[in-house]
Amino acid sequence: MAKSIGVTLSERILAGLVVDHHLQGPLCCYPQNQEEVDALVELPTDSLVRTIADEIVACAAGATDIAAIGVALPGLIRNGVVEEAPNLPQLKGARIGVLLTAELVSRGFNTSVNILNDADGMAAGLAARHGKLDHLIRVWTLGVGIGYGRYPFAPGVWEGGHTVVTLDEKEQYCGCGGRGHMEGIMGHRAMRLRFLDMEPDEVFAAAKAGDPRCL
């Protein structure tokens, strides 16, 4: 039985215990109140690392045989360092791998920590969940932002959501401040800004019904 803990970080931190590629037990989350969508954006890096460690410890629930910890972060990650994080700007340059390992060691966890891009994590998770670890998996993820990920992991830069897809000067809804980015058109936050009167799922529903603005 291989036990690991997986953590994802987007608008919230979610952590789960994974046994033989299957989620076991409930997810631990921070903040518990789903309405608090800006809780992480306001946290400085040190507090964020401590909060991730809190969720990992809660998730382990006293188990001492955790083989690995994986943390999926939105942004460009290289060797445990966050090189770019358009949606969590305070993380830019943070050596999350080293910081989180040290924080966990101080709490008695001597487990290897792997930090990766969230879309790459999604691709790896799908591969493991569906018994396709010997396949090449490529995914687009739709969340707060838009991600592009692949498994097996390969070094490279592909912040898919920040690809320029239009030169229209008015297309400035991307959270990173860039102009004409795909995420500024299809991203959750961007859609809320563009359609102040509708939620993204209502926009998709209205588009299916033929509403020209939503189409």
Ligand SMILES: [Zn+2]
């Ligand atoms: Zn962007």
